[in-house]
Amino acid sequence: MRLPVQRAMQVCPVEVAVSVLGGTWKLTLVKHLLDGRRRFNELGRLVPLANTKTLTRQLRELEEDGIVRRTVHDRVPPHVDYALTDLGRSLAPIVGAMDAWGASFAEGQGP
Template identity: 45%
Template sequence: MTETNFQCGLEAVLAILGGKWKPLIVYHLASGPERTGQLRRLVTNVSEKMLIQHLKELTEDGVIRRIDFQTVPPHVEYELTEFGQSLTRVLAPMCEWGTRHTREVAMIVQNRKRTSEAA
């Protein structure tokens, strides 16, 4: 196993939360355990395949815990570990920033779409 040397702490965060959906999954689990179906509704526009993949990766990374109730029909929930809960303190200021700058970001995204459609 090779050692990874991060140049800054942000690289370490992105190694765990990189991608579009993982921060949203962690954000929604901050309020308590959720079933896969509920996470699918909360994390809008994520495909079921991508959600399952990210849940698996977050579980393997120790960010969330998968709880299988061993029932029929199957009942599985996901919850944050202590390690995962520490990430919610990182996401909170990002969420606040996004809330403050929603209009600007919406305009940026809209401009990107227009630029890519024109290309």
């Protein structure tokens, strides 16, 4: 378990959730992975504002925290894909609620 998550466990369950999911683009990555397996470049196209370094770091953290599973397929060129674990899929109702809330908020915040 990552140190920030361990520290959050000493504070509050909300802080644990924020520590696991609060990184840049993490919830967006989970949202896209709810639709099924994705390759790295596909995730990059779905989150065009995220740079490669950030996506790599966030996916590694999600993997370390047990939210995402990274699979390397033995072929040339190498083929790597990402999928949610059971724990990651358990986030579906939370991500769905946040997506709906964000859409509603955005609609009410026009110029």
